[in-house]
Amino acid sequence: MYSRPRTLDEAVHVLSRQGGQILSGGTDFFPALGDRPAPDRVVDISGLTEIKGISVETNCIRLGGLTTWSEVVAAPLPRCFDALKSAAREIGGIQIQNRGTIAGNLCNASPAADGVPPLLALDAEVELVSAAGRRRMPLADFIVGNRQTLRRPDEILASVMVPRGLDDARSAFLKLGARRYLVISIAMVAAVVKADNAGRVGQVRVAVGSCSVTAQRLTALERALAGAPARAGLGALASAEHLAQLSPIDDVRATAIYRSHAALTLVGRAIETCVGSS
Ligand SMILES: Cc1cc2nc3c(=O)[nH]c(=O)nc-3n(C[C@H](O)[C@H](O)[C@H](O)COP(=O)(O)OP(=O)(O)OC[C@H]3O[C@@H](n4cnc5c(N)ncnc54)[C@H](O)[C@@H]3O)c2cc1C
Numbered sequence: 001m002y003s004r005p006r007t008l009d010e011a012v013h014v015l016s017r018q019g020g021q022i023l024s025g026g027t028d029f030f031p032a033l034g035d036r037p038a039p040d041r042v043v044d045i046s047g048l049t050e051i052k053g054i055s056v057e058t059n060c061i062r063l064g065g066l067t068t069w070s071e072v073v074a075a076p077l078p079r080c081f082d083a084l085k086s087a088a089r090e091i092g093g094i095q096i097q098n099r100g101t102i103a104g105n106l107c108n109a110s111p112a113a114d115g116v117p118p119l120l121a122l123d124a125e126v127e128l129v130s131a132a133g134r135r136r137m138p139l140a141d142f143i144v145g146n147r148q149t150l151r152r153p154d155e156i157l158a159s160v161m162v163p164r165g166l167d168d169a170r171s172a173f174l175k176l177g178a179r180r181y182l183v184i185s186i187a188m189v190a191a192v193v194k195a196d197n198a199g200r201v202g203q204v205r206v207a208v209g210s211c212s213v214t215a216q217r218l219t220a221l222e223r224a225l226a227g228a229p230a231r232a233g234l235g236a237l238a239s240a241e242h243l244a245q246l247s248p249i250d251d252v253r254a255t256a257i258y259r260s261h262a263a264l265t266l267v268g269r270a271i272e273t274c275v276g277s278s
Pocket residue numbers: 021022023024025026027028029030031045065066090091092093096099100101102103104105106107108112113114115151155156157158182183184185
């Protein structure tokens with residue numbers, strides 16, 4: 001059974017009554033089917049305009065779950081979103097960016113999902129809606145494994161909320177793949193750095209994807225960088241020990257050891273980009 005509700009309320013009631021797999025942009029949904037037929041019950045939420053688009057609120061910037069990557073690129077957003085915009089530009093090609101949504105990327109929960117590290121570095125929270133109500137949780141808690149999240153089957157990821165505290169921080173996203181474009185990440189890094197009035201690192205967040213089952217914030221590195229001069233050379237403070245929590249794997253795209261080296265290089269460069277001149 002295929003249904004295409006027009007409102008969030010209708011959609012969550014369809015899900016609670018009859019269940020079904022959610023279909024949004026379909027750019028993960030359809031490739032994942034392979035040769036199999038579509039599931040018996042599909043709830044196509046692509047018509048839910050109320051959870052599409054970006055709004056600026058007093059305490060947060062709210063990204064509707066149905067917001068596409070093209071919309072992220074085009075939106076006027078504070079500087080701390082530069083990393084998310086860079087990631088958006090690197091998700092597939094333009095056609096994929098026009099269809100693929102933020103919520104689809106997060107709910108699909110691939111270790112190589114490019115949207116995750118920039119949103120982790122922004123301390124994003126997700127809002128899940130069901131017929132029973134709404135709940136919020138940090139993105140860092142939401143994704144728990146390879147294609148595993150805490151989303152219950154009857155819940156729709158309606159919004160991603162980014163707190164306003166770092167609006168004017170600088171941010172960077174770097175992705176390494178086997179070629180420059182249209183590629184699944186071997187490693188990717190997002191960094192956000194805010195300098196204080198004395199020119200030192202006030203707040204810093206660094207997240208790495210594709211190097212463990214779930215993307216990770218490097219909290220030991222963040223602690224080491226706090227208070228250091230926010231100027232060229234900062235990236236050199238990152239060391240292999242700071243990445244020890246990662247558990248990269250050997251696969252068709254790269255060996256674990258290559259991933260570890262690449263991640264450290266990208267971490268250093270991303271931090272450097274946040275404090276370099278421009
Ligand atoms: C050619 C190609 C290239 C790609 N390149 C990249 C890339 O470079 N980087 C990258 O990260 N990804 C890439 N992708 C993957 C994909 O485009 C993104 O993950 C995209 O953001 C998925 O969004 P979607 O709306 O299409 O999700 P869908 O395919 O509609 O859904 C994905 C999953 O999330 C669930 N879901 C979707 N929306 C919601 C919601 N609001 N609430 C709850 N569950 C939901 C669905 O049930 C499904 O399980 C690529 C895909 C293709 C086909």
